Amino acid sequence: MSKKIRIAVQKSGRLQEQSVRLLKECGLSFSNGPNRLKTETYNFPAEILFLRDDDIPQYVEDNVADIGIVGENVFIEKQKDIALIERLDFSKCRLSIAIPREKDYEGTASLNGKKIATSYPNIVQQFLTEKNITAEIHEISGSVEIAPGIGLADAICDIVSTGSTLLSNGLKEVETVMKSEAVLIANNNLDAETQVLLEKLIFRIKAVNTAKNNKYLLLNTPNESIEAITKVLPGMKSPTVTPLQQEGWSSLHSVVNENEFWEIIDQLKALGAQGILVIPIEKMII
Numbered sequence: 001m002s003k004k005i006r007i008a009v010q011k012s013g014r015l016q017e018q019s020v021r022l023l024k025e026c027g028l029s030f031s032n033g034p035n036r037l038k039t040e041t042y043n044f045p046a047e048i049l050f051l052r053d054d055d056i057p058q059y060v061e062d063n064v065a066d067i068g069i070v071g072e073n074v075f076i077e078k079q080k081d082i083a084l085i086e087r088l089d090f091s092k093c094r095l096s097i098a099i100p101r102e103k104d105y106e107g108t109a110s111l112n113g114k115k116i117a118t119s120y121p122n123i124v125q126q127f128l129t130e131k132n133i134t135a136e137i138h139e140i141s142g143s144v145e146i147a148p149g150i151g152l153a154d155a156i157c158d159i160v161s162t163g164s165t166l167l168s169n170g171l172k173e174v175e176t177v178m179k180s181e182a183v184l185i186a187n188n189n190l191d192a193e194t195q196v197l198l199e200k201l202i203f204r205i206k207a208v209n210t211a212k213n214n215k216y217l218l219l220n221t222p223n224e225s226i227e228a229i230t231k232v233l234p235g236m237k238s239p240t241v242t243p244l245q246q247e248g249w250s251s252l253h254s255v256v257n258e259n260e261f262w263e264i265i266d267q268l269k270a271l272g273a274q275g276i277l278v279i280p281i282e283k284m285i286i
């Protein structure tokens with residue numbers, strides 16, 4: 001029987017849906033019913049394990065899973081002998097220190113001698129050490145934002161995204177300890193066959209994520225603007241240019257990065273481009 005790569009993803013929670021979606025976009029097809037803890041893929045030699053996210057780094061280190069998807073915050077916190085293979089561009093958040101809204105804060109020195117509740121004791125300790133602060137860390141596994149309100153701690157360190165959980169618990173963010181996003185992690189000693197499967201998967205992930213960050217762009221341009229537009233829109237190699245039926249005009253096709261998109265559109269309009277169409281790309285191999 002040929003080798004299967006064992007991929008650990010979160011069973012339920014913030015990472016689950018997008019981890020499963022990414023694997024499916026990479027062409028792995030599998031069923032993931034709510035109570036299935038393990039499933040095989042039909043068209044790629046893989047097995048998917050659905051686990052608590054906190055356990056995934058340990059499973060990957062112990063070779064129970066070959067690779068996994070976790071938040072970078074969990075990868076750093078767990079301090080396992082595993083590799084970060086690829087940033088995945090979802091579940092973006094930050095790990096921040098917050099204190100009750102009415103308390104004064106004058107920089108990290110204000111944390112000296114305080115009690116900080118967190119699910120990330122290693123990350124917080126490293127932050128405090130770097131800043132030369134001595135504080136007591138109180139580890140709790142969830143509902144961290146409630147800690148100051150019930151007299152359990154003076155401050156907290158937890159995940160922040162929109163900030164609404166902090167707001168509704170009467171807290172204010174005072175320090176960003178780290179930024180995080182979902183990452184692909186792997187065992188450091190994969191055998192050759194599994195390594196080949198991992199490389200195939202990385203290739204597909206890159207194709208999917210590059211496509212998400214780019215758009216296919218079609219426009220009509222007067223022929224005299226083609227050169228100037230090509231400078232604005234270099235594309236993957238150079239744009240495709242085909243003549244239109246109407247004399248003196250061409251259709252130009254190219255690829256544009258999502259982040260530069262609006263800036264470029266303004267320049268294109270100024271150069272006389274018309275009928276601009278922007279189309280999502282499903283996969284992109286550079």
Ligand SMILES: Nc1ncnc2c1ncn2[C@@H]1O[C@H](COP(=O)(O)OP(=O)(O)OP(=O)(O)O)[C@@H](O)[C@H]1O
Nearest residue numbers: 010013014015052053054071074091092093159161
């Ligand atoms: N509000 C958020 N916005 C964006 N990403 C988040 C947010 N909350 C958490 N994350 C990311 O998703 C990861 C998983 O969060 P989740 O809240 O599902 O964890 P959990 O409750 O520990 O789940 P589990 O039951 O698997 O242990 C976090 O480690 C973090 O990287």
Ligand SMILES: O=P(O)(O)OC[C@H]1O[C@H](OP(=O)(O)OP(=O)(O)O)[C@H](O)[C@@H]1O
Nearest residue numbers: 014142143159160161162163164165166
């Ligand atoms: O800044 P916000 O947008 O409010 O997001 C931050 C909150 O999101 C996460 O909790 P989640 O909602 O996943 O609940 P749980 O971890 O307590 O189950 C995290 O633990 C924070 O409490």
Ligand SMILES: [Mg+2]
Nearest residue numbers: 052053054055
């Ligand atoms: Mg967890």
